[in-house]
Amino acid sequence: MVSAETLRLLADIGFMATSGGYSKQARSLFGAIELARPDSVLPHIGTALNYMNLNLHQEALDTLEKKALTLEPDNATVQAFMGMALMLLGRSSESERCLNSITDSEDTLAASLASNLLSELRQHVNKKPSAPGLH
Structure with a gap:
């Protein structure tokens, strides 16, 4: 299992990647985090932010509502x-x-x-x- 510290570090790298315009790399990181820790909302928040940076706002909202809120309402x-x-x-x-x-x-x-x-x-x-x- 991935430690909470490692999870946070990977998520931070993903947030930096999406903010820097590396959406493909951010998507890969958040996907890997989701596989490693399916109980975490972090990859869904990151994916949503990545969508927002791509002007895919409805997809961001859908991800938050259907995935993150399901885990932690x-x-x-x-x-x-x-x-x-x-x-x-x-x-x-x-x-x-x-x-x-x-x-x-x-x-x-x-x-x-x-x-x-x-x-x-x-x-x-x-x-x-x-x-x-x-x-």
Whole structure:
């Protein structure tokens, strides 16, 4: 069995790979992690992030909903990334509900991510031009 420390290291390498534009390599790493630790949400979060970096936002959301949430329905990090995917899909109200639900999470990293995403979401919504009409 792969140790938790090794799993985290491999996942970090996968996150760096997808962030650096090495999506094929990231996909391979996350696939290997999933085979080694099928009980972990990390490969699914990584796969979802890889999809988001490829502008495949629905696939990212599907991965999080169908794989990661099945393993850990209350995982705040999974929910934060779901909020991100929803935001990228333009589903702002769903994203806001999802992210608001974890801003007070004990998982401080997930809560921080959710707060940052909410801030970005609100800035985006406030920048939308108003509809033309009578003034």
